[in-house]
């Protein structure tokens with residue numbers, strides 16, 4: 154059904170980059186925040202300034218992960234150790250939490266100024282999945298997922314949401330761990346083997362594989378089909394409309 158194996162009853166959709174064109178918005182905010190931080194640090198230390206690479210650094214260290222994991226993993230890759238701080242830290246604080254809230258202010262500014270685009274093929278897929286009686290959840294690392302679903306009107310097409318807010322409240326491990334997808338499946342009363350995971354991030358398809366889900370659909374928006382496959386995708390499409398057409 155809808156390009157999925159017959160055992161599949163449930164669809165677990167990532168949000169940013171799968172349903173909405175917001176992976177690029179997050180990517181731009183990460184780049185703005187890290188470049189500001191790395192440049193100031195290089196100037197202070199008299200060290201060479203190596204900017205954030207919006208393709209490689211984003212995909213390898215940040216994409217699909219909860220916000221603070223993204224900060225920690227990029228800093229670790231650069232050999233930078235900062236204090237954790239707390240969620241009360243100002244965006245100017247040079248702490249993991251401070252850099253996280255600096256990035257969040259930048260992403261919210263972009264979402265509000267530029268708006269959010271929904272991929273047409275994804276909206277059509279969600280509508281077709283609802284009509285076909287498939288269960289539907291959004292599983293996102295973003296703490297802003299609720300707002301994005303609300304402003305796009307997608308909330309009405311989704312039964313369950315597990316997001317960055319859930320991760321903090323329930324102390325779940327973020328992607329590439331499978332815990333957020335497993336939590337969404339459990340809320341819908343579905344077994345992992347009955348679920349299809351839809352993901353554009355390498356950390357996300359890896360979570361799909363780690364959770365032994367029934368089917369992992371890699372959504373390739375940036376030309377990384379081979380890496381999506383090697384990290385866990387059973388099939389790779391460039392748009393969900395391809396699955397509807399195949400069906």
Ligand SMILES: O=P(O)(O)OC[C@H]1O[C@@H](O)[C@H](O)[C@@H](O)[C@@H]1O
Pocket residue numbers: 168169176179180215216217218219220223257260293294295296297298317354
């Ligand atoms: O900072 P937020 O909105 O909580 O989002 C965390 C992460 O959420 C993921 O969905 C995105 O792929 C990442 O780019 C983003 O950084």
